[in-house]
Amino acid sequence: MDLVFVYEDKIAQDTDGNCYTGSAFSQAVFDRYLKHFDRITLLMRKADVAPDDAETLGRMNKLDTSRINVVLLPNLTASLRSFFNIKLRRRFKKIVIENITPDRAVIIRAPSDSGTIAAKYCRSIGKPFLVEAVGCPWDSLWNHSLRGKVLAPFAWMRFRRTMRHADYAVYVTDEFLQRRYPTHGKAAAISDVELQPVDDSVLEKRLEKIKNHSGSVKLATAAAVNVSYKGQRYVIEALAKLKERGITNFEYHMAGGGDNSALKVLAQRLNVEEQVVFEGSLPHDKMFAWLDDMDVYIQPSIVEAMPRALIEAMSRGLPCLASSVGAMPELVGEKCIFDKKDSDAIAGHLTKISTDKPIGMAKRNFEHAKAFQKDMLEAKRYEFYAEFAEKAVSSISGNCCTGNKTK
Numbered sequence: 375m376d377l378v379f380v381y382e383d384k385i386a387q388d389t390d391g392n393c394y395t396g397s398a399f400s401q402a403v404f405d406r407y408l409k410h411f412d413r414i415t416l417l418m419r420k421a422d423v424a425p426d427d428a429e430t431l432g433r434m435n436k437l438d439t440s441r442i443n444v445v446l447l448p449n450l451t452a453s454l455r456s457f458f459n460i461k462l463r464r465r466f467k468k469i470v471i472e473n474i475t476p477d478r479a480v481i482i483r484a485p486s487d488s489g490t491i492a493a494k495y496c497r498s499i500g501k502p503f504l505v506e507a508v509g510c511p512w513d514s515l516w517n518h519s520l521r522g523k524v525l526a527p528f529a530w531m532r533f534r535r536t537m538r539h540a541d542y543a544v545y546v547t548d549e550f551l552q553r554r555y556p557t558h559g560k561a562a563a564i565s566d567v568e569l570q571p572v573d574d575s576v577l578e579k580r581l582e583k584i585k586n587h588s589g590s591v592k593l594a595t596a597a598a599v600n601v602s603y604k605g606q607r608y609v610i611e612a613l614a615k616l617k618e619r620g621i622t623n624f625e626y627h628m629a630g631g632g633d634n635s636a637l638k639v640l641a642q643r644l645n646v647e648e649q650v651v652f653e654g655s656l657p658h659d660k661m662f663a664w665l666d667d668m669d670v671y672i673q674p675s676i677v678e679a680m681p682r683a684l685i686e687a688m689s690r691g692l693p694c695l696a697s698s699v700g701a702m703p704e705l706v707g708e709k710c711i712f713d714k715k716d717s718d719a720i721a722g723h724l725t726k727i728s729t730d731k732p733i734g735m736a737k738r739n740f741e742h743a744k745a746f747q748k749d750m751l752e753a754k755r756y757e758f759y760a761e762f763a764e765k766a767v768s769s770i771s772g773n774c775c776t777g778n779k780t781k
Contacts, residue, residue, distance in 0.1 A: 580691030600632025
């Protein structure tokens with residue numbers, strides 16, 4: 375049986391017709407589905423990358439298209455005008471529906487406009503479908519811009535409806551998305567973040583580092599430095615508040631690409647530039663060594679779902695602090711949480727952590743991160759998707775796609 379995979383991530387093509395995806399979708403991700411289905415048709419948007427831009431394409435993931443077919447979708451979210459463009463929506467809808475055929479199972483990665491259309495059509499013909507819930511549209515849109523605030527209520531209602539009627543639902547969180555977007559179907563919590571097993575010696579070294587620590591406390595955040603929703607400015611503001619009290623034993627190290635000029639100007643204006651270090655973009659194979667050199671990891675995001683960087687920091691036994699958004703409270707625990715944009719609360723946490731020896735926090739994080747080990751997640755994912763594939767095959771033999779409405 376074939377699969378149609380519905381999502382609005384972007385895909386690029388070179389002059390020879392080869393296809394490339396961003397960091398979230400490597401060939402290994404699609405190989406998960408190919409364990410259960412013969413071929414995949416991808417419904418995705420075209421990336422804004424020139425076919426002859428070898429440098430950009432070289433940083434992307436090249437797909438093996440021997441069992442993958444790509445169908446490009448128009449971009450409905452380019453502007454408010456395109457979002458409410460009736461003709462464009464009709465063409466968009468036509469492409470989605472034409473590719474949902476009786477011989478194909480349907481997996482929707484959501485939230486997405488194409489996913490909303492696909493789910494509604496599947497319900498209308500009684501076809502079972504699986505939805506992968508990977509983010510919260512309300513948070514991502516409402517905290518983005520004025521345009522986002524206009525779109526957020528519509529996206530929230532559509533996603534609620536899509537999840538409610540899904541026959542199978544995979545959530546990347548344990549609690550957060552499940553509470554906001556519950557389903558009547560069969561559900562599983564399977565994170566997109568996968569880690570290799572970590573030796574216990576990592577924790578032993580961390581505990582020794584905590585016990586023998588003296589001098590400056592190195593704070594760390596791994597995130598792009600040119601997007602405001604990652605929230606690094608609130609840590610810089612917290613450093614300034616602490617400095618006003620005579621507390622200057624913190625260094626804030628930021629690893630991440632992008633233009634750091636806005637954060638640099640802020641640090642200078644608040645007179646804490648000597649406490650702020652911009653590391654630039656670090657290769658992933660250098661990230662663990664960098665984390666091991668840090669003392670506290672902090673994720674001050676305004677919007678997040680299940681941040682990989684935070685989980686990786688936990689796997690190194692790092693004491694972690696995080697804002698109260700997305701799934702972060704379930705990751706680090708309520709005692710290590712602060713309200714988003716609250717620099718006073720961040721300063722309070724830092725004061726406490728600098729005087730305590732956060733050994734319990736380090737042990738707890740190291741153990742909790744084991745739930746994200748690749749072999750465990752792969753086994754859980756394989757079993758769940760195998761059941762869905764069996765359901766999809768049986769629905770064909772049972773003539774489910776005859777126009778009979780369900781739900």
